[in-house]
Every structure is written in C-alpha cells, then in structure tokens.
Amino acid sequence: xxxxxxxxxxxxxxxxxxxxxxxxxxxxxxxxxxxxxxxxxxxxxxxxxxxxxxxxxxxxxxxxxxxxxxxxxxxxxxxxxxxxxxxxxxxxxxxxxxxxxxxxxxxxxxxxxxxxxxxxxxxxxxxxxxxxxxxxxxxxxxxxxxxxxxxxxxxxxxxxxxxxxxxxxxxxxxxxxxxxxxxxxxxxxxxxxxxxxxxxxxxxxxxxxxxxxxxxxxxxxxxxxxxxxxxxxxxxxxxxxxxxxxxxxxxxxxxxxxxxxxxxxxxxxxxxxxxxxxxxxxxxxxxxxxxxxxxxxxxxxxxxxxxxxxxxxxxxxxxxxxxxxxxxxxxxxxxxxxxxxxxxxxxxxxxxxxxxxxxxxxxxxxxxxxxxxxxxxxxxxxxxxxxxxx
Amino acid sequence: xxxxxxxxxxxxxxxxxxxxxxxxxxxxxxxxxxxxxxxxxxx
Amino acid sequence: xxxxxxxxxxxxxxxxxxxxxxxxxxxxxxxxxxxxxxxxxxxxxxxxxxxxxxxxxxxxxxxxxxxxxxxxxxxxxxxxxxxxxxxxxxxxxxxxxxxxxxxxxxxxxxxxxxxxxxxxxxxxxxxxxxxxxxxxxxxxxxxxxxxxxxxxxxxxxxxxxxxxxxxxxxxxxxxxxxxxxxxxxxxxxxxxxxxxxxxxxxxxxxxxxxxxxxxxxxxxxxxxxxxxxxxxxxxxxxxxxxxxxxxxxxxxxxxxxxxxxxxxxxxxxxxxxxxxxxxxxxxxxxxxxxxxxxxxxxxxxxxxxxxxxxxxxxxxxx
Numbered sequence: 186x187x188x189x190x191x192x193x194x195x196x197x198x199x200x201x202x203x204x205x206x207x208x209x210x211x212x213x214x215x216x217x218x219x220x221x222x223x224x225x226x227x228x229x230x231x232x233x234x235x236x237x238x239x240x241x242x243x244x245x246x247x248x249x250x251x252x253x254x255x256x257x258x259x260x261x262x263x264x265x266x267x268x269x270x271x272x273x274x275x276x277x278x279x280x281x282x283x284x285x286x287x288x289x290x291x292x293x294x295x296x297x298x299x300x301x302x303x304x305x306x307x308x309x310x311x312x313x314x315x316x317x318x319x320x321x322x323x324x325x326x327x328x329x330x331x332x333x334x335x336x337x338x339x340x341x342x343x344x345x346x347x348x349x350x351x352x353x354x355x356x357x358x359x360x361x362x363x364x365x366x367x368x369x370x371x372x373x374x375x376x377x378x379x380x381x382x383x384x385x386x387x388x389x390x391x392x393x394x395x396x397x398x399x400x401x402x403x404x405x406x407x408x409x410x411x412x413x414x415x416x417x418x419x420x421x422x423x424x425x426x427x428x429x430x431x432x433x434x435x436x437x438x439x440x441x442x443x444x445x446x447x448x449x450x451x452x453x454x455x456x457x458x459x460x461x462x463x464x465x466x467x468x469x470x471x472x473x474x475x476x477x478x479x480x481x482x483x484x485x486x487x488x489x490x491x492x493x494x495x496x497x498x499x500x501x502x503x504x505x506x507x508x509x510x511x512x513x514x515x516x517x518x519x520x521x522x523x524x525x526x527x528x529x530x531x532x533x534x535x536x537x538x539x540x541x542x543x544x545x546x547x548x549x550x551x552x553x554x555x556x557x558x559x560x561x562x563x564x565x566x567x568x569x570x571x572x573x574x575x
Numbered sequence: 576x577x578x579x580x581x582x583x584x585x586x587x588x589x590x591x592x593x594x595x596x597x598x599x600x601x602x603x604x605x606x607x608x609x610x611x612x613x614x615x616x617x618x
Numbered sequence: 619x620x621x622x623x624x625x626x627x628x629x630x631x632x633x634x635x636x637x638x639x640x641x642x643x644x645x646x647x648x649x650x651x652x653x654x655x656x657x658x659x660x661x662x663x664x665x666x667x668x669x670x671x672x673x674x675x676x677x678x679x680x681x682x683x684x685x686x687x688x689x690x691x692x693x694x695x696x697x698x699x700x701x702x703x704x705x706x707x708x709x710x711x712x713x714x715x716x717x718x719x720x721x722x723x724x725x726x727x728x729x730x731x732x733x734x735x736x737x738x739x740x741x742x743x744x745x746x747x748x749x750x751x752x753x754x755x756x757x758x759x760x761x762x763x764x765x766x767x768x769x770x771x772x773x774x775x776x777x778x779x780x781x782x783x784x785x786x787x788x789x790x791x792x793x794x795x796x797x798x799x800x801x802x803x804x805x806x807x808x809x810x811x812x813x814x815x816x817x818x819x820x821x822x823x824x825x826x827x828x829x830x831x832x833x834x835x836x837x838x839x840x841x842x843x844x845x846x847x848x849x850x851x852x853x854x855x856x857x858x859x860x861x862x863x864x865x866x867x868x869x870x871x872x873x874x875x876x877x878x879x880x881x882x883x884x885x886x887x888x889x890x891x892x893x894x895x896x897x898x899x900x901x902x903x904x905x906x907x908x909x910x911x912x913x914x915x916x917x918x919x920x921x922x923x924x925x926x927x928x929x930x931x932x933x934x935x936x
Contacts, residue, residue, distance in 0.1 A: 225777035232703060232774040235762035263894050265901030296760020296775070296783035304739045308757050311591035312584060314876050315763050316739035317883060320595075355898065356606065363602075363890045367883055374879035378737055378767045381867050393879050582745055583651045583846070584731050584873045591880060598887050605891050613899070 205549050212546025215539050219293055227539040233525060234534035241520035242513070242544050243290035245372055247283055248322070249396075249512050252404030253411065254280025254329055255358075255365040260441075262358045271427040272434045274336055274564045275415060276408050278555065281329040286551050288326060293543055314374045321368030328361050339571065340562040369400035376519055384523035386465050386474045389456045392519070398449045399512055405442040406485075406508035409435050413502045419559055424566030436493055439501040442508060443489035450482050470523065477518060481511030653730040657749030658795060659817040659849035660804055661824055664861065665834060666811035667721040669696050669712055673803035673812065677708045677725075680791060680802035696721070699862070704774040707788040708803060715856040722861040723812075725803070726751060726772045726788035727841060727848035733872030737767035742785075749817060749849040750790035758785060769845050769867050790849070817849050824853050846871030 219227045230237050257276035260266045292298035300307075305323070310316045331350060338347035373396030380388050389395070412431060416423070423431075457463060465471045485508040492500035521534060559565060580586040675690035677683070684705050688695050696712040701724065708725035732751045735743035740757045743764065760783055765773045776783040791801035799805070804814040813820060821842060828835045840852035844867050852858070858865050 221780060223778050223780040223783065224775075228777070230762075230775075230777060232701065232765065233771060235765035235775060259894070263898045263901070265898075265905065294761075296762070296779075297758070297781075300757075300759045303757055303759050308740045308742075309592065309595070310739040310741040311595055312587045312736050312873060312876075312880070313739040313763070314879060315737065315761060317880065319739055359891055359894045359898075360602070362894055363886060366886050366890060370882075371879065374876060375763070375766070377876050377879055378733055378872050379769070380875065381769045381864060382766075390878065393882070581651060581654045581747070582731055583649075583871055584735055584745060586649065586651065587736070587873050587877060587880075588741075594884050598884065601887060602891070605888075609891075609895055 205553055208546055208549045209553075211542055212549070215542045215546065216293075218539065219543070224296065227537060227543070229535060229537040229540065231532070231534070233528055233532045236520060236524075237534055238521070238536045238540050238544055239290055239294040241517055243294070243547060244287055245516040245520055246513050247287040247290065248369065248372060249400045249403040249516065250407050250509065251280045251283025251287070252365065252369060252400040253407040254283075254332070254404070255361045256401055256404030257408055258332065258358045259362050262354055263362070266437070268430060269434050269437060271430045271565075271567075272408055272412065272438075274333075275411055275559075276404075277329060277332045278336070278558060278564055279407060279411050281326075281333045282551050282554050282558075284322065284326045284329055286547050287322065289550075290543070290547050314371050314378070318368050318371045318375065321364045321371070325361065325364040325368065328357055328364065332357050332361065336558075336562045336564055339568040344570075365400070366397060370394065370397040372396050373519070376524070379524075382525055382527065383519065384465075384470050384526040385460060385462050386457070386470060387519050387523040389460055391452065391456045391459075394452065395449070395456070395515075398445065398452065399515060401445050402442055402449065402508060403512045405438045405445065406505040406512075409438050409442075409502060409505035410509060413505070415559070415565060419556070419565060422559055422565045426567060427565050432498060435498055435501050436496065439489045439504070440493045442505075443486050443493060446482055446486035446489065446508070450478070450486060453478055453482065470526065473518075473522070477511070477514055481507065481514050485511060651731075653817075653847065654745075654747040654749065655818075657730075657747060657817050657849055658790075658815065659728070659749055659820050659851060660790070660801065661813045661815075661820040661851045661853065662723050663811050663813075663824075663827070663853040664720055664722060665853070665855045666809045667710070667723065668809055668811075669693065669710055669719075669721040670808065671696070671710055672806045672808065673723065674706065674708055674710060676802040676806035677788075678706070680794065681707055681789075683707065700724075702726075702772050702774055702787065704776045704784075704786040707786065711862070713861045715860040717856050720854075720856055720861050722863065723803075724772075725850070726790070727770050727844075727850040728788075728790050729845055729872070730847040730849065731845070731871030731873050733767040733769060733845065734764035734773060736873040736876065737763045739763070746792065748790075748792065748795055750792040750795065752789055752792050753785055753787060755782070755784040767872060769864075769872070817851070820851050824851060827853060843869040845869070846874075 215227055224230055228237055228239075253276040257269065257273050261269050261273050288301075291301065295301065304310060304316055304319050331353070335347045335350050338344075338350070370393035373392035373394075376383050376388065376392055377390070412434060416431065457466075466475065485504050488500060488504040488507065491497070492504055525533060563571075580589070671690045671693060674686075678686065678690070686706070696710060698711070700706075700709045700711055702709060708723060710721050710723050713720050713722060728749055728751045730745075732743055732745055734753075735741070735745055735751065739761065740759060742754045742758045744752050744754070746752055760775070762773075762775055762785075764785060765771075765775065773785045773787045775785055791799070791803075794801060800814050804812040813823065815823075821839060824839045828837055828839075834855055836854050836857055838854075838858070840854065840858050840863060841848040841850055846869060852863070854861060854863075
C-alpha cells in the first residue's frame with residue numbers, strides 16, 4: 186500500500202541525496218587509496234598506536250550502538266513487554282545494518298582483510314579475547330540476518346520460509362542475548378591485557394561488565410533516537426500500530442535507560458573504590474573522567490528520569506542524543522584517549538582526515554541502506570498479510 | 576601422556592579450545608532439553 | 619558393562635572430546651608453570667655496553683632487513699629515543715643517567731608467557747621450547763592486537779605494504795639458534811655486554827655479578843619476573859627507570875589478565891539460556907493466568923447478567 190510513493194512523487198535530487206552521494210563518491214576514492222597504497226597512505230596509525238578510529242569508532246562504538254536489536258527483542262519476546270512490539274523490527278534492522286557495517290569497516294582496518302575467516306577455518310587462537318569477539322560477531326551477524334529476514338520475505342512474498350523463521354523467534358532471541366552478552370563485554374575485555382598502557386581510571390577488571398551495561402544503555406537510547414529520526418523523515422511509512430506505540434516506547438525505554446544509567450553510575454564508583462584510584466581524580470585525566478561520569482552518565486540519567494516523570498517526550502529524545510554521545514566518549518576514552526597515556530604527546534595518535542572520511546562514509550552507507558529497506562519492506566508497519574499475527 | 580604443559584599459555588590454549596568445542600553441543604542440548612520439559616504443557 | 623563402556627567412549631569420540639583425556643597433563647597440580655626448563659636467553663649488561671651499534675648492524679644483516687636510513691657508523695642517532703620498527707628488530711639508545719651516559723638495547727624480550735601469543739586470534743605467535751617467540755606471517759590477518767597487548771611495545775607493522783603486511787619483531791635468531799649458532803647481535807658484540815645461554819644459567823650468572831659487585835649493579839634482574847618473566851634478561855648499573863625501562867609492569871603474566879573474562883564465557887553459555895527461558899516461561903504463565911482470570915471474570919459477569927435477566931424475567935412473569 187505504500188510501495189511506490191517515494192520514487193514517483195519526488196525528484197531524486199534532494200539536499201540529502203546530494204550530500205550522501207558526495208560522501209559516497211569521496212568514500213570510494215579513499216577506498217581505492219586504502220587498497221592500493223596500504224594503511225600508511227590513509228591512516229595515522231603507528232607502531233605505538235596500532236588501533237585508531239576504525240577500531241575506536243567503527244568497531245567499538247558501532248557494536249555498542251547496534252545493541253538495540255538484542256535489547257528490544259529481549260524486552261518484547263523474553264520479558265513479555267508486548268506493547269513495544271512495533272519497535273522490534275526497526276531495532277533489529279538497525280542492529281543488522283550496524284553489525285554488517287562493523288564487519289565492512291574491519292576490512293579497511295586489518296592488514297589482510299581477505300584472511301578475516303582465518304581464525305575460524307585455518308587456526309583458532311582460542312586464548313585470545315579477540316577470537317571470542319570475532320566468533321560472536323560473526324554468529325550474531327548471522328542471527329540478526331535471520332531475525333531480519335521475515336521482513337524481506339514478506340516483501341518478496343516468500344510465505345513458507347517466513348513462517349518457519351517466525352517460529353524460531355524465541356530461540357533466536359535467546360541466542361542473540363547470549364552472543365551479545367559475550368561479545369559486548371569482551372570488547373571491554375580486549376583491553377584487560379594492557380594494564381600498563383591504559384590509564385588506571387579507565388583500566389578496571391570490571392571493563393567487560395562496564396562495556397556490557399553501557400551496551401544496554403546504547404541500545405535503549407538508539408531505539409529512541411532511531412524512532413525519533415524515522416518519525417521525522419519516514420512518517421509516511423508508519424502504520425497506526427507503530428504511531429500508537431511510539432510514545433510508549435519512548436517513555437518505557439527512557440525509563441529503562443535512566444535506571445540502567447543509575448546502576449552503571451554506581452558500579453563505576455565501586456570500580457574507582459576497588460582500584461583505589463581516587464588520587465587520579467585531581468589530575469587532568471581525572472577531570473576528564475569526571476566529565477565523562479557526570480556529563481555523560483549522571484546527566485542523561487537525571488534528564489531521562491525528569492523526562493519520564495513529566496512525560497516530556499522532547500526532553501527524552503534529546504537525552505537519547507546525549508546518551509549516545511556518552512557511549513562515543515566512553516569508547517574513545519578507553520581505546521584512544523586514555524590508551525597510551527604514558528607516551529609523550531609527539532607519539533600520540535590523532536586520526537588522519539581520510540580515516541574520518543571512511544568512518545563517515547560507512548555511517549552514510551548505513552543510513553542509505555536503512556532508508557532503502559524501510560521505504561520498501563514492512564519495518565515501520567505490519568504487512569497486510571500478517572496483521573493478526575501478534 | 577608424556578606431554579606436559581610448560582606454560583600457562585599452553586594450558587589455557589588447551590582448556591579454552593575444549594570449552595569452545597563444548598559450547599556447541601551444550602547450546603543444542605539445552606534447547607532440546609527445554610523442548611522435552613515444556614512439550615506436554617503446550618498441548 | 620563393557621558394552622556400555624565402549625558405547626560411552628564412542629560418544630566421547632563422536633563429540634570430538636577425546637582430547638580431554640588423551641591430552642597433555644598439567645606439569646603441576648597447583649597450575650604453576652615454570653616455562654620450558656632448558657630454554658635459552660640473552661643477558662644484557664648495560665655496564666658493559668659501549669653503544670657501538672654493531673649489534674644493530676649484525677641484526678640487520680642476518681635478518682636481511684632493508685638498509686638503514688642512517689649508517690650504523692653514525693652514533694648521533696643514539697640520543698634519539700628510538701624504538702623497534704618494521705625495519706629494525708633491535709636498537710640501542712643512550713640515556714643520561716645518574717652515573718653518566720648509559721645504554722639500553724631494545725628488542726623482543728621473548729616472554730615466558732607472551733602477551734602477543736595470548737592475544738593472537740590465529741595463534742600466529744608460538745613460544746618455542748628453545749625460548750624464542752616466533753611469528754608465522756602466513757596466517758596473520760593483520761588485526762594488530764598483539765601490538766596493543768605487548769607491554770614492551772615491541773611488535774611493529776608494515777603499514778606501507780599493500781598486499782602482504784607483516785608484524786615485524788626480533789626472533790632471537792630462531793633459525794640460527796636451532797642450527798647451533800648464536801643470535802646475530804650476541805655473536806658480534808665486542809664487549810660481551812650480551813651473553814647467550816640457558817635462562818637459568820644466565821640468572822645464576824647475573825646474581826653472581828650482583829653479588830660480586832654490589833656497588834656497581836642495581837639489585838634487580840630485569841626480566842626475571844616482569845610480566846611473568848622473560849628469556850631476555852637485563853643487568854643495570856642505574857635504576858631501570860633511568861634508562862626508560864618500565865618498572866611498573868608487574869609480575870602477572872599476560873594470559874592471566876584475560877583469563878577471568880574468558881572463563882565467564884562458558885558460564886554465560888550455560889546459565890543465560892536457563893535464566894532467559896525461565897523469565898520467558900514465567901511471563902508466559904502469568905499471561906496465561908491473566909487470560910484465564912479474564913475469561914473467568916467474563917464468564918461470571920455473563921452468568922450474573924443472565925441470572926439477573928432470568929430473575930427479572932421471573933419477576934415479570936409472576
């Protein structure tokens with residue numbers, strides 16, 4: 186019923202398309218540079234700084250922000266919050282695209298991307314935290330693909346396979362939560378091996394738990410943010426059920442995010458206390474740590490709470506932006522800013538603009554893919570054939 | 576049995592490898608066991 | 619009995635788990651590992667080093683590395699704070715210490731429990747029984763996690779290579795050592811600042827030097843315990859921090875740092891499905907009860923309504 190309007194009514198030349206097109210062209214040029222000149226031509230990576238923003242942003246932030254898929258499907262299918270059902274498909278789609286783009290970004294970052302399957306098929310480095318991350322990300326990408334596939338199959342009219350996958354919902358959801366718990370936390374565990382390089386305020390044996398809990402915050406906040414942006418730009422694709430549940434989702438997820446942020450704030454303090462790191466708080470890094478803790482954890486926690494109590498949807502939506510920024514700040518701190526803090530400033534890493542170019546290119550690809558799919562497949566509305574299925 | 580682990584790394588490599596091998600049958604097994612448990616109720 | 623036993627072993631084999639029983643036993647029940655008993659190492663004594671850079675040159679030659687930017691004869695580079703790179707496995711730096719100029723040789727320390735090996739997700743690094751930590755470029759994906767993990771900041775990467783970038787680091791001249799030759803740097807050293815031998819002998823030798831010249835040496839063999847111990851050992855006339863060697867690395871082997879996190883994996887796999895399915899089942903059950911109660915309430919309401927109707931009808935009739 187919505188199939189044709191976007192292509193027929195408007196011209197393709199919109200400001201958004203022009204900017205996105207430009208970014209894609211620039212991104213392709215940098216891609217050619219990367220794969221003909223090597224990492225040295227497009228990155229500022231060095232022997233001291235082997236990981237830059239392609240890991241710090243594309244991998245660490247990317248995976249955290251794609252957590253909406255497991256958080257939402259767990260809320261609806263396991264915790265029985267059926268009133269958020271309309272939020273599941275957009276969250277799964279965001280998650281699926283997020284993980285797909287993480288894997289794409291890794292092809293730029295690793296030295297020999299055609300060998301990415303090696304840890305599974307050639308030699309298993311089972312003692313490596315990265316092995317676990319790689320295995321879980323690969324498996325979870327497959328799970329997300331299957332979880333997303335019913336939308337595509339409804340669009341294509343493949344009914345039997347669609348119904349088969351639908352029966353697997355609970356199994357896939359639980360598997361998704363298991364895999365997400367493992368790799369979201371393991372991304373933090375990656376840094377456990379380098380206590381001599383990461384600033385003591387950020388280094389903690391609780392890093393895996395911090396990363397897992399923040400992934401829940403990221404997932405909840407991304408669902409709010411994504412639904413806000415979709416409403417703004419893709420409203421015509423939404424059905425009555427989605428529109429009716431939308432504000433409930435914002436309020437409910439805002440409430441959950443606020444409470445999880447409170448828990449995270451508490452465990453961060455226990456972490457400080459158990460590491461006896463108080464003395465660092467007076468230093469420059471300490472002030473930056475407090476900015477992260479109060480500006481990007483405590484503040485969104487309070488703002489979400491006020492927004493939920495006063496049913497102020499606008500406040501909740503803006504807070505979701507702050508919370509998502511907080512995830513970016515946290516991952517950058519662990520991976521880039523507080524990492525190698527012992528080195529003189531001349532040896533520290535600052536991203537090359539071409540690295541930033543690739544990251545923007547990949548995010549743009551994600552937005553374009555999201556729009557392409559949402560304007561075609563039943564994501565924000567229920568397909569007419571399956572109106573009564575839930 | 577004449578092999579001995581000389582390093583912690585080798586020991587972990589051995590135990591972790593077995594853990595990963597076990598995970599697959601464990602996940603399948605627990606799923607089937609739940610089906611066995613819940614089967615009668617659903618009818 | 620025997621049949622069931624055979625059956626059981628058959629299942630075990632089918633599950634691919636026979637390794638559990640036939641695999642190597644741990645060296646000690648307390649799970650304390652001492653490393654390969656006769657592994658080899660090098661002792662560097664900075665009181666004997668004169669900063670001639672011939673070890674750098676020999677290393678370059680035996681490992682067939684690209685020619686250096688500045689000649690090995692040029693000693694002015696000693697004052698720069700250089701590190702190992704993709705083109706140099708070892709370098710010597712000069713530091714102005716409390717006892718005058720002091721040299722430090724940097725190369726892979728060949729840890730007893732290598733962080734790089736623990737971090738590598740394709741097991742490209744191997745701790746050999748000879749002591750060397752070797753690297754196999756033929757499986758390397760190029761994730762560079764080993765560089766993140768190495769506490770001594772040794773592995774370097776060929777960022778400028780497009781198709782076959784490799785991690786580059788000292789091999790303790792493993793190919794030479796297994797042929798019975800000395801590592802290139804040790805062989806060339808004109809002052810015996812470098813001694814090659816069994817690690818345990820080197821430790822005894824170092825202790826002996828400290829014992830004989832307690833005024834000259836710092837009472838600490840660097841590498842004996844750092845990060846679980848290394849096959850490359852150091853003696854120094856000044857505190858190690860004065861020659862830019864970190865004394866805050868601790869003695870915990872790298873593999874132990876991530877062991878806790880990794881051991882939580884099977885716990886999640888084992889318990890999350892139980893917990894989550896349990897929550898699901900509780901919700902399903904309360905849904906069912908709610909539905910049942912709703913039906914009951916509707917039934918009662920209907921019943922009451924019909925009784926009411928019947929009563930009022932009866933009244934009307936009478």
